Amino acid sequence: MNYILLGAAGFMLMHFLDFASMKKITGLKPLLWLVGTGLVVYAMFNVAVTGNHFGFPVWINIFGWGVFSAALFGMAYSLYVALPIGKTYISSGTSGQLVTNGIYELVRHPWLLFFGFAMAGLVLLSGSLLALWAGIVWVLFSTILVYLQDRYVFPRMFPGYHRYQETTPMLIPSKQSLTAFFKGLKKNNKLEVQSK
Numbered sequence: 001m002n003y004i005l006l007g008a009a010g011f012m013l014m015h016f017l018d019f020a021s022m023k024k025i026t027g028l029k030p031l032l033w034l035v036g037t038g039l040v041v042y043a044m045f046n047v048a049v050t051g052n053h054f055g056f057p058v059w060i061n062i063f064g065w066g067v068f069s070a071a072l073f074g075m076a077y078s079l080y081v082a083l084p085i086g087k088t089y090i091s092s093g094t095s096g097q098l099v100t101n102g103i104y105e106l107v108r109h110p111w112l113l114f115f116g117f118a119m120a121g122l123v124l125l126s127g128s129l130l131a132l133w134a135g136i137v138w139v140l141f142s143t144i145l146v147y148l149q150d151r152y153v154f155p156r157m158f159p160g161y162h163r164y165q166e167t168t169p170m171l172i173p174s175k176q177s178l179t180a181f182f183k184g185l186k187k188n189n190k191l192e193v194q195s196k
Contacts, residue, residue: 003046004134008141010039015145017089018153033089047134048126056127064124071121074114078103082110098158100168106181108170109146115139143171 013036020028056064082103087096103110119135122128150170155161168177 003043003050003130004137007040007043007047007134007138010036010043011138011142011145012036013039015149018149018157022153022157030090043134044122044131047131048122048128051128051130053127054129056124061125061127064121064126066121068118068121068125071114071116071118074103075111075118078110078114096158098160098164100164101184103181105168105184106173106177108150108164108168112139112142112146113171113173115142146171 013032017029017032017036020032083099084097107113116135116139119131119139123131123135147170150165155165158164168180173181
């Protein structure tokens with residue numbers, strides 16, 4: 001249970017990044033980012049290896065590794081490649097840049113979508129009952145934090161966020177957002193081929 005609370009504290013610290021950005025407190029953003037991420041990673045590892053475990057067959061464990069790895073890649077891409085990493089997590093103030101293309105055409109908070117899959121993969125690869133409970137708690141808690149961020153914080157941080165809310169779903173892709181996402185991929189592929 002302590003690891004579940006530790007992970008929740010990590011998510012809370014990372015969401016305080018928004019307030020540190022708006023208040024322009026120098027040095028606080030990277031501290032919150034590093035400590036919050038460290039707590040989440042530490043808690044994820046420990047819920048996977050602690051307590052009772054289901055007796056999953058090996059093929060489910062292997063499948064879980066695949067889901068977990070793909071979802072972690074999606075999370076990392078959403079948070080650290082698609083967003084300007086320096087302005088988002090290190091330099092003081094807000095980035096002032098609303099990213100609405102690429103993975104952010106799919107949903108407004110793709111990291112949380114991938115995190116849900118990552119926790120499902122962690123349960124399958126570890127067979128841990130504690131990881132299952134942690135996944136439920138962390139996804140629900142993060143969904144509440146993201147909802148508050150989406151409704152009250154981001155509209156103040158980013159001009160045009162209300163328009164983005166009207167065109168792109170928050171967490172679950174729609175037919176329109178899937179179409180926009182795949183059209184964007186095709187367009188980028190054509191641009192890369194032409195530039196070569």
